[in-house]
Amino acid sequence: MSLLQAHAGLAGKNAVLIGGATGIGRAIALKLAEAGVNIASCDKDAQGAADIVAEVEAHGVSILSAVANVLNVAALDSFFDQVEARFDHVDILVNIAGGTGRGPFVEATREYDAEMIRLNYSYVLDSTRRIVPLIRKSGHGGTIVNFTTIEAHRGAAGYSVYAGAKAAVTNFTRSVAVELGKEAIRINVIAPDTSPSVGYGKRGGDEAARMARFASITPEQRAQSTAMYIPMQEAPGVDDLANTVLFLVSDLAKCITGQVIHVDGGTSASLGFIDWPFGDGHGPSPQPESIDRLFGGVG
Ligand SMILES: NC(=O)c1ccc[n+]([C@@H]2O[C@H](COP(=O)([O-])OP(=O)(O)OC[C@H]3O[C@@H](n4cnc5c(N)ncnc54)[C@H](O)[C@@H]3O)[C@@H](O)[C@H]2O)c1
Numbered sequence: 001m002s003l004l005q006a007h008a009g010l011a012g013k014n015a016v017l018i019g020g021a022t023g024i025g026r027a028i029a030l031k032l033a034e035a036g037v038n039i040a041s042c043d044k045d046a047q048g049a050a051d052i053v054a055e056v057e058a059h060g061v062s063i064l065s066a067v068a069n070v071l072n073v074a075a076l077d078s079f080f081d082q083v084e085a086r087f088d089h090v091d092i093l094v095n096i097a098g099g100t101g102r103g104p105f106v107e108a109t110r111e112y113d114a115e116m117i118r119l120n121y122s123y124v125l126d127s128t129r130r131i132v133p134l135i136r137k138s139g140h141g142g143t144i145v146n147f148t149t150i151e152a153h154r155g156a157a158g159y160s161v162y163a164g165a166k167a168a169v170t171n172f173t174r175s176v177a178v179e180l181g182k183e184a185i186r187i188n189v190i191a192p193d194t195s196p197s198v199g200y201g202k203r204g205g206d207e208a209a210r211m212a213r214f215a216s217i218t219p220e221q222r223a224q225s226t227a228m229y230i231p232m233q234e235a236p237g238v239d240d241l242a243n244t245v246l247f248l249v250s251d252l253a254k255c256i257t258g259q260v261i262h263v264d265g266g267t268s269a270s271l272g273f274i275d276w277p278f279g280d281g282h283g284p285s286p287q288p289e290s291i292d293r294l295f296g297g298v299g
Contacts (some may be wrong), residue, residue: 002224002254004147005035007251007252008035008246008250008251008252009036009038009251010036010246010249010250010251011036012036012037012038013034013036013037013091013092014037014038014087014089014091014092015031015037015038015039015040015042015090015091015092015093015094015249016039016040016090016093016094016127016131017032017034017039017040017041017042017093017094017096018041018042018070018076018084018093018094018095018096018097018123018127018178018256019042019043019044019070019095019096019097019098020039020041020042020043020052020094020096021043021045021048021049021051021052021065021067022043022045022052022198023197023198023238024096024147024192024195024198024242025041025043025096025097025199026048026052026055026093026238027238027239027241027242028039028096028241028245028246029055029056029063030051030055030059030181030240030250031225031239031242031243031245031246031271032092032245032246033055033058033061033063034059035246035250036059036060036061036110037061037091037092037275038061038062038063038065038087039056039061039062039064039065040063040064040065040066040069040079040082040083040087040090041063041064041066041087042066042067042070042076042079043065043066043067043068043097044063044067044068044069044070044097045067045198048082048297049065049066049067049096052065053065053098056098056276057152058277062088064082066079066082067117070097070118070119070123070127071099071115071119072120073126076123076126076219077126077129077130079105079283080127080131083130083259084134084135087134088134088137089103089137089138089139090131090137090138090142090248091132091135091138091142091143091146091148091226092142092143092144092249093127093128093131093135093142093143093144093145094144094145094146094245094249095123095127095144095145095146095147096147097123098119098120098147098149098166098199099119099120099162099163099199100116100120100151100161100207100211101116101162101207102158102206102207103157103158103206104158105160105161105225106253107295108161109113109276110164111293112161113161114248116161116162116165117161117165118225119165119247120162120165120166120169121165121166121169121172123169123171124146124172126170128144128176128187131144131219132133132180132185133229135185136183136185140184141183141184141185141186142184142185142186143185143186143188143249143253144172144173144176144185144186144187145174145187145188145189145190145248145249146169146171146172146173146188146190147164147169147189147190147191147192147244148166148167148170148189148190148191148260149163149166149191149192149193150191150192150193150262150267150268151163152166152169152170152191153268154193154272155207168184170189170260171190173187173188173189173258173268174258176259177257177258181257181258185255186253186256186259187250187257188248188250188253188256188257188258188260188261189259189260189261190241190244190245190248190260190261190263191260191261191262191263191264191268192236192263192264193230193235193236193262193264193265193268194229194230194236194264194266194267195234195235195236195237195238195240195241195263196237196238197238205216211214213298224277225276227274228274228276229267229268229274229275230265230266230279231263231265231266231267231269231270231275231295232265232266233264233265234265236263236264236265240263241263244261248261252263264265270282272284274286276290276294277290277294278290278293
């Protein structure tokens with residue numbers, strides 16, 4: 001066991017993942033399994049939920065992998081009943097499932113609003129309420145990680161309902177961290193920006209068409225445009241997000257609670273500053289001499 005593993009104190013713990021079968025969730029499940037953590041996961045993706053079993057068990061830990069859509073209150077409740085039957089206590093909860101479409105707020109329906117709020121916020125309340133009694137049974141506290149987004153930290157045109165729901169997750173996380181601090185139950189929230197994932201390619205509204213257009217540019221053009229937006233010039237991958245979860249749920253983070261951790265390669269720090277080409281450098285807009293070259297003689 002390495003020094004880091006010894007200090008992380010994760011081996012033998014029990015974790016519950018909401019959305020732990022594919023993409024970011026799968027990466028988190030596998031990192032935790034590698035660290036010796038037993039897993040209970042629910043996911044709407046039945047194939048992914050079946051496939052993850054052998055991958056987790058290969059690390060010598062156990063897994064309960066259920067199919068449940070968080071939009072279905074009864075299905076999520078039934079998953080937590082299974083968790084209670086499986087584990088005598090839980091140490092870790094990670095609420096990963098979430099997602100959005102894109103489009104004008106005024107054209108959306110009440111049904112769409114309700115779905116977005118359930119998918120990105122309300123189920124997190126249900127899941128947290130169900131896990132706390134199970135964490136209390138550990139006798140030594142425990143930890144929860146939620147997922148918000150950069151869109152909860154800026155005016156995100158086209159994503160208004162999602163942005164509002166995710167901002168609620170952020171302040172819910174801070175508030176519960178204060179409520180549960182004296183019980184050594186830590187709760188933090190991760191804010192990704194642009195991380196290619198399963199859900200990322202399946203967003204509704206006009207997002208799919210936008211992404212298809214983006215996919216039609218050359219790899220060099222894509223790298224150049226990414227470099228303009230992301231200070232570290234590369235989008236974090238699912239393993240980068242999973243590594244952050246691993247740190248937050250480990251004893252290495254034992255004094256960290258109520259915090260938002262941006263895993264975005266620096267985009268939240270640059271806050272709208274773009275690294276413009278032609279040597280213009282960072283700023284909210286390119287230098288006047290570059291505008292013709294960029295926008296083809298506008299004006
Ligand atoms: N990928 C990004 O760039 C990005 C950016 C900002 C925020 N986020 C947030 O990170 C989290 C994961 O994002 P993602 O969607 O890109 O990851 P993802 O596509 O890897 O999905 C994670 C897992 O959640 C499951 N899932 C999705 N909806 C579900 C539902 N209704 N019920 C049960 N399981 C469900 C998926 O099947 C998948 O296995 C979300 O909360 C998302 O809002 C992601």
